[in-house]
Amino acid sequence: MKIPGGYPGPVTATRPDTARPGLLGQLSRFIAVGAISAVVDFGIYHVLVSLGLWVHAAKAISFICGTTTAYLLNRRFTFDSTGGRARLAGFMVLYGTTFALNVGVNALMLSVLPEATPLRLSVAWVIAQGTATVVNFVLLRTVVFRAPRP
Numbered sequence: 001m002k003i004p005g006g007y008p009g010p011v012t013a014t015r016p017d018t019a020r021p022g023l024l025g026q027l028s029r030f031i032a033v034g035a036i037s038a039v040v041d042f043g044i045y046h047v048l049v050s051l052g053l054w055v056h057a058a059k060a061i062s063f064i065c066g067t068t069t070a071y072l073l074n075r076r077f078t079f080d081s082t083g084g085r086a087r088l089a090g091f092m093v094l095y096g097t098t099f100a101l102n103v104g105v106n107a108l109m110l111s112v113l114p115e116a117t118p119l120r121l122s123v124a125w126v127i128a129q130g131t132a133t134v135v136n137f138v139l140l141r142t143v144v145f146r147a148p149r150p
Helices: 023-050 055-078 085-112 120-144
Strands: none
Touching: 023 055, 023 120, 055 085, 055 120, 085 120
């Protein structure tokens, strides 16, 4: 139905058609986002432990905070994706799995590293984070935020 006066109807905003970054672009952006998310995770972890929170609860809370940061930044900046419920659900399943991996590796490292190890908490955190990061990048790129097929 045409409105008198030549009004063309509602105008919708669209994102400009930009190409997704390639593997190296995504990897470098993922590393930058990961560094920011890691600072969030690492900082909260150490603050909560220093406040007397049980180390595994502190790891769980800090992981959730870092993960939230990672999702928001990776969705737009790294993989140039528009979200949606299916992507959010995929992200949550992936990070639920890597949450268990991250907390498990952290607990394992704390149990095998000698008590006298300098920076024992930090070393355990770095090993757990590194393990989960590799798994996350591969599955985010190939499953959660994969480019649509032409």
